[in-house]
Amino acid sequence: MDQAQAVELVGRAEQLLERLERLPAGAARDTATETIGVLLVLYGEGLARIVEVIAERDSGELAEALADDELVAHLLLLHGLHPIPLEQRLAGALDEVRPYLESHGGNVELLGVERGTVRLRLEGSCSGCPSSAVTLKLAIENAIQRVAPDVAEIVAEGVEAPAPAPAPAGPTLLQIEPPPSWATAGGLPDLDGHPLLKEVAGQQLLFLRVNGNVYAYRPPCPCCHESVAGGALEGTQLTCPACGVHFDVMRAGRCLDWPQYNLEPVPLLVDDAGLVRVALKAAA
Numbered sequence: 001m002d003q004a005q006a007v008e009l010v011g012r013a014e015q016l017l018e019r020l021e022r023l024p025a026g027a028a029r030d031t032a033t034e035t036i037g038v039l040l041v042l043y044g045e046g047l048a049r050i051v052e053v054i055a056e057r058d059s060g061e062l063a064e065a066l067a068d069d070e071l072v073a074h075l076l077l078l079h080g081l082h083p084i085p086l087e088q089r090l091a092g093a094l095d096e097v098r099p100y101l102e103s104h105g106g107n108v109e110l111l112g113v114e115r116g117t118v119r120l121r122l123e124g125s126c127s128g129c130p131s132s133a134v135t136l137k138l139a140i141e142n143a144i145q146r147v148a149p150d151v152a153e154i155v156a157e158g159v160e161a162p163a164p165a166p167a168p169a170g171p172t173l174l175q176i177e178p179p180p181s182w183a184t185a186g187g188l189p190d191l192d193g194h195p196l197l198k199e200v201a202g203q204q205l206l207f208l209r210v211n212g213n214v215y216a217y218r219p220p221c222p223c224c225h226e227s228v229a230g231g232a233l234e235g236t237q238l239t240c241p242a243c244g245v246h247f248d249v250m251r252a253g254r255c256l257d258w259p260q261y262n263l264e265p266v267p268l269l270v271d272d273a274g275l276v277r278v279a280l281k282a283a284a
Contacts, residue, residue, distance in 0.1 A: 002273075006071035011184065044079035051081045077149060086148055087113055093143040094120075097269065100139055100213070108140060116152035118144060139267050142182060142279065185268070185276040188214065195238065197229040201280055205266055210236050210249050216266040216278050217253050221245070223261055238263075 063083035111119040183201040219227040226242035246256040253263025267279040
């Protein structure tokens with residue numbers, strides 16, 4: 001089983017568990033839930049003994065190799081046995097998404113972890129663009145959720161609120177949300193420099209590759225409400241084929257002709273296997 005198949009298997013397991021939780025109460029659901037619980041305890045005890053043996057004999061190289069395997073890391077996290085310290089995992093996760101944050105005018109610094117609360121300092125937000133602020137928030141949440149699902153909350157300092165009403169004083173509290181809103185778009189082998197319109201989980205999304213980075217947007221043009229899917233991509237600029245306005249793909253879809261408009265970006269991450277995952281939320 002290769003890495004991509006392993007990732008799909010993890011996602012399939014999560015979907016089946018969600019379906020099980022939605023079943024009507026009864027003997028069948030109770031038996032299935034109890035069986036899964038017993039198996040988790042059994043395999044968790046086995047993994048704990050393996051990790052203990054490795055810790056006694058390994059200098060750290062084998063532990064890091066296991067942690068780099070996404071499927072193994074997922075199982076270790078599930079049982080609270082991950083060999084890499086939490087702060088080190090968080091720093092690594094933020095390093096992975098930092099280039100994406102920088103491409104949207106933002107950055108992040110890990111300040112510390114205390115009693116399940118992660119404290120961050122966020123810098124910038126694509127000059128106050130509301131859609132970009134949502135993009136940064138979801139990208140950070142997803143990165144942390146992958147390496148530390150037991151984190152209760154994130155306190156982010158230094159964020160400029162883009163809402164019309166004044167934001168309350170003090171840190172902004174970002175609640176960790178479960179990952180079902182994230183869907184796999186695949187490896188996108190047809191993304192060769194031209195805009196690619198693709199349906200993901202029943203929604204039409206427009207994918208573009210600029211300077212080696214992948215971006216996703218909802219296709220309606222905010223100016224004429226037609227699709228920009230057939231538009232020309234030159235450098236970082238995408239032209240709407242219907243009304244001719246230009247959008248900066250690397251700056252959260254900001255319209256270069258009418259700054260009050262922008263395409264709606266869809267948060268995405270590219271995992272180690274090269275699969276693109278998008279956060280499918282309701283349109284802003």
